Amino acid sequence: MEVLKFKAVYKKKIWGGRKLATKFNRQIPEGNVGESWELAAHEHGSSTIANGQYQGQELMEVVAKEGKNLLGTAISVEAFDKFPLLIKFLDINDKLSVQVHPDDQYAQEHAAGELGKTEMWYIMDAEEDAKLIYGIDKEVNRDEFAAAIEAGELRQHLEELSVEAGDVVFIPSGTVHSTLGGVLIAEIQQNSDTTYRVYDWNRVGDDGKPRDLHIESALDVIDFGSEPRDKVEGLTIEKEGYTREIQVACPYFTTETLDITTTYQGQANGERFYVLMGLEGSVTINYKDGSTELTAGETALIPADLGSYELKGDSKVIVSYIKDPAQVKEELKNDGYNEEELAKIAGLS
Structure with missing residues (x-):
């Protein structure tokens, strides 16, 4: 086979921006573009091959034709039906919702057979004093966390982390996380599009209504009691x-x-x-x-x-x-x- 390149799938987001155009000289859709799905095989977006003999075909079409030639002998058989990774660029110009992702077991049972979502962020660009929300107070339990959400006092339980270009953070499923804006990120993750929002900064969507929250599901999957996390040293x-x-x-x-x-x-x-x-x-x-x-x-x-x-x-x-x-x-x-x-x-x- 030959090296494959792809056409990006763009996603407009309320928190997105225009950095994908200015930094990479790309022609992107108008408006706030938050995500560029660089390599994807998901029902919410699928990559198209941009070069060579398979140009114009979707990734899973090529997987079906080439099988182990493409994926390899050490890759699980499940990957031949559902590509295991989802690779993105994120332009987070405004606050990301405070969110958490499920593990494989919970996603299989409650998210229509999706994979769980463990991910890694590489910070490509960051504004001065850029911060992430990265984990929660290890002393808080589920009931206390739920009460803080209800009372509008969640922020006291959220751990913040300052970041700059070149930093890496690892976000296992169950980790509460967000950004406070002003970062461009390369994201490597399991092939999943399941996110449970805990808090969304009292924003409204394009329809003028508050965006959906998923508090009960989030409470089910949050890894309460985990030790505070830090940037990856490598x-x-x-x-x-x-x-x-x-x-x-x-x-x-x-x-x-x-x-x-x-x-x-x-x-x-x-x-x-x-x-x-x-x-x-x-x-x-x-x-x-x-x-x-x-x-x-x-x-x-x-x-x-x-x-x-x-x-x-x-x-x-x-x-x-x-x-x-x-x-x-x-x-x-x-x-x-x-x-x-x-x-x-x-x-x-």
């Missing part, structure tokens, strides 16, 4: 020509950034696919049967059977793939990394 690995930083290794995805100064040699050996998101600069993806340019704001999929490939240029990209965290840990330990160093990777138990 495990940095210096190599000639690039710096690799592994940020997250959880059952749903592994993510790392590559800061490439000259070249990076990769290998798609048939086991799994890789998704590349351009963050800065541009890179040429060279492989046996061709080459593809990837610039900041673009996304590409490396099929599992591509073989050896080279990333050449001066750029920074996010690489996402699916790998058993135990295998990630074992490989890094074999390379000489100790438990303290491995603890810098979020989700790696």
